[in-house]
Amino acid sequence: MRGLIGKIFSYFGASHELHIKRNVVTYGICVIIATVLWFLNALNKxxxxxxxxxxxxxxxxxxxxxxxxxxxxxxxxxxxxxxxxxxxxxxxxxxxxxxxxxxxxxxxxxxxxxxxxxxxxxxxxxxxxxxxxxxxxxxESITFQFSRFESKRVPVIPRVDYTLKRQYMLKNDISVTPDYMDISGPASILDTLKAVYTEPISLKNLSKDVTKTVSFEEIYGTQINGNDAKVKVEVERFTESKKTVPLVVKNLPDSLLIRLFPHSIDVTFDVGLSRYEVVSDTSFSFYVDYNQIKNNPASLKIQIERSPRHIKDLVFTPETVEYLIEKKK
Missing domain, CATH: 2.170.120 (RNA Polymerase Alpha Subunit; Chain A, domain 2)
Structure with a gap:
């Protein structure tokens, strides 16, 4: 008997819940239809x-x-x-x-x-x-400002980041072909333009000559009369060399004589094998300036006037010399 009553109550409870769900669905559909009608009416305005x-x-x-x-x-x-x-x-x-x-x-x-x-x-x-x-x-308005194209010839500068293998040095300056280039553009840009540059290249641990074809860096508003350039890096082995170079005195009054102690210096430097026999003591010029004596120094500082381009790690000793001044008879 109790089981029958329970089934009856369960049936009516399920029917009531289903009725509520149907009402919710019906309400939702009505809301959607109303929203769509409102949206369509709004779009028609x-x-x-x-x-x-x-x-x-x-x-x-x-x-x-x-x-x-x-x-x-x-x-x-x-x-x-x-x-x-x-x-x-x-x-x-x-x-x-x-x-x-x-x-x-x-x-x-x-x-x-x-x-x-x-x-x-x-x-x-x-x-x-x-x-x-x-x-x-x-x-309300758009303004266009133009500049006429002109032409200018400028040097080409290679951009090379490099390292050298031990006991190697550059044989010559890094070269680029062509070394000058015609470039066209507005005068406002060309007036400030001093050179055109190649795209950067990186060369590591060099022990032999390298030639690379490289494009130019773009310069906004201009046109370079060429697409690329050849960059050449020449290297060679180097060795240490020593020379003895006499000193020269500058700005010495005609009425005076000056004795230097020592009167020459020892010069040590690294030089490429191809130039070892070419570089001599006459390739260098070192001097002392008599005008330093105005400050009554104990010694005079030695200065470099000239040295070969393709050498490196130049060292000279001594860096100062003592002196004795005499009047001419």
């Missing part, structure tokens, strides 16, 4: 709004370079029905407004020109959907 578009500039005047920076985007005030706005924003959300610069300029010889965007409203409107009415444009 006419709206005035602003949309920002990127700008793409094309067809610049030949022989001129744009040196100003015109705006990269424009804001359009438009009027359209909601359906048109929704459809257009989905289909063209990333499409730029295209402006043909050459066709905007009335006088081709001008280097500065301002275009009122109200005057090109029809051109911009033609790029929009026919369901959209263009009201106004921001910015």
């Amino acid at each position: 006419e709206y005035t709004t602003e949309i920002t578009y990127p700008i793409k500039y094309t067809d610049f005047p030949k022989g001129k370079l744009l040196v100003s920076e015109p705006p990269k985007e424009m804001t359009l005030a438009i009027k359209a029905h909601g359906f048109a706005l929704l459809r257009y924003s989905i289909s063209t959300s990333f499409l730029p407004i295209v402006l043909n610069v050459n066709s905007l300029l009335d006088k081709k010889d001008q280097l500065e020109y301002t275009v009122n965007t109200s005057e090109i409203k029809d051109r911009i409107s033609a790029q929009l959907n026919t369901d959209i009415q263009l009201i106004s444009i921001k910015p």
